Amino acid sequence: MAEVVAVIASTHHPFYYRASTATGEDRPPFADAWVRKVEAFRETLTRARPDVLVMVGSDHFHQLWLDNMPQFLVGKAPFYDANFYNEEREFGLPRMFFTGQEDLSSYILREGIDAGFDLAFSNELRIDHSITCPIITLRPQNDLPIVPIYTNIFAPPLPRPSRFVQLGRMIRQLVESWPSDQRVAIIGTGHLSLELGGPRQFGPHGPDPEFDRKAVEWISTGDIEGCLSEVTLDSLHLPGNATHGFMDFMLMMGVAGEGRKADYVDTYDLFHTMEAYFTWYPGGRP
Amino acid sequence: MSKYLLNKFLFTVDRDPELVERYREEPRATVEWWESEYANRILGSHTGESSTWLRFDDVEREALAAHDYPKLFELGAHPFLTLTLFIAMFERDYPPLGFQTEYAQRLSHMKLPYPDIAT
Numbered sequence: 001m002a003e004v005v006a007v008i009a010s011t012h013h014p015f016y017y018r019a020s021t022a023t024g025e026d027r028p029p030f031a032d033a034w035v036r037k038v039e040a041f042r043e044t045l046t047r048a049r050p051d052v053l054v055m056v057g058s059d060h061f062h063q064l065w066l067d068n069m070p071q072f073l074v075g076k077a078p079f080y081d082a083n084f085y086n087e088e089r090e091f092g093l094p095r096m097f098f099t100g101q102e103d104l105s106s107y108i109l110r111e112g113i114d115a116g117f118d119l120a121f122s123n124e125l126r127i128d129h130s131i132t133c134p135i136i137t138l139r140p141q142n143d144l145p146i147v148p149i150y151t152n153i154f155a156p157p158l159p160r161p162s163r164f165v166q167l168g169r170m171i172r173q174l175v176e177s178w179p180s181d182q183r184v185a186i187i188g189t190g191h192l193s194l195e196l197g198g199p200r201q202f203g204p205h206g207p208d209p210e211f212d213r214k215a216v217e218w219i220s221t222g223d224i225e226g227c228l229s230e231v232t233l234d235s236l237h238l239p240g241n242a243t244h245g246f247m248d249f250m251l252m253m254g255v256a257g258e259g260r261k262a263d264y265v266d267t268y269d270l271f272h273t274m275e276a277y278f279t280w281y282p283g284g285r286p
Numbered sequence: 287m288s289k290y291l292l293n294k295f296l297f298t299v300d301r302d303p304e305l306v307e308r309y310r311e312e313p314r315a316t317v318e319w320w321e322s323e324y325a326n327r328i329l330g331s332h333t334g335e336s337s338t339w340l341r342f343d344d345v346e347r348e349a350l351a352a353h354d355y356p357k358l359f360e361l362g363a364h365p366f367l368t369l370t371l372f373i374a375m376f377e378r379d380y381p382p383l384g385f386q387t388e389y390a391q392r393l394s395h396m397k398l399p400y401p402d403i404a405t
Contacts, residue, residue, distance in 0.1 A: 086370060196369055
């Protein structure tokens with residue numbers, strides 16, 4: 001059976017690429033420290049020597065639209081193009097190209113549907129920065145096949161937080177039962193407190209540092225129960241109007257497991273957001 | 287009232303570089319053209335299978351024609367779509383992060399709970 005060699009949860013900051021590649025006067029003052037943190041985080045994936053990456057993210061109204069909106073969708077394609085015109089325009093992100101691990105996509109779809117998750121699928125999926133950002137930060141050589149999994153954290157009605165945790169648990173079980181000898185890393189990205197297009201956006205910190213502190217505590221200690229007892233679809237409006245992206249972190253807590261402390265935790269307080277980086281090694285630290 | 291149609295306008299304009307510039311320069315004419323020619327297109331279908339029933343109400347049409355993004359927020363347009371498109375149109379006229387900061391300030395009268403964005 002396949003082995004889950006690393007579980008990684010991260011924020012996805014679309015400005016990292018531009019900040020980390022800027023030089024001279026264009027290079028922001030926070031870039032060097034940010035690059036150091038990201039490179040240390042990258043090492044936690046490198047050390048696990050994965051063969052395949054399962055990538056959990058959320059389309060930001062790029063390919064998925066309100067006339068046909070899936071709650072949870074698995075890409076099943078031999079290849080994926082990536083990044084969209086408006087991400088090149090606003091964030092300076094490059095066009096990218098991925099190979100798909102199509103047999104694992106098929107397995108997750110078949111077994112996931114049979115296990116009670118009516119997963120949508122896509123045979124031609126252009127993926128966006130929720131998945132390309134962690135490739136840029138964690139695997140910039142982009143040399144591994146992927147299975148993209150999208151969640152709807154964006155267009156209400158949304159699934160409830162507990163459903164994200166359940167999906168995370170199921171993804172973990174399915175990867176571990178996949179008849180293969182591949183080493184799989186499961187990587188998901190979301191947000192802590194975040195406001196976009198509202199009065200609290202682009203402040204000197206994330207919009208709710210207290211929420212961020214609690215969120216980092218929940219994630220780093222694997223406190224799924226505590227997190228679920230406080231976080232609801234309604235409560236997530238309070239820390240910032242885009243904070244529902246935190247549910248992708250909850251999904252990754254489900255992947256990592258109840259009570260499972262993260263083996264690596266780091267944060268970086270930036271303007272606009274708190275960046276947060278977590279790695280678990282289910283089989284022990286490599 | 288159609289939050290869906292407001293979002294559809296923002297979504298379809300934002301992804302088309304030519305339409306972004308057209309909406310920046312001629313907002314009223316672009317909104318009128320879009321409502322008559324584009325609003326009823328089903329995006330995955332050819333134009334012979336368009337919808338027949340989608341239209342803005344007067345308040346929505348005016349908010350778009352006036353580039354009135356605080357009003358779009360009040361009407362429940364998706365804040366991510368509004369922000370992304372308006373950054374594309376107007377960030378260039380400001381110092382770095384200047385437009386985003388002014389945007390937040392112009393919405394500072396909005397208190398929780400924000401308008402419902404469910405469509």
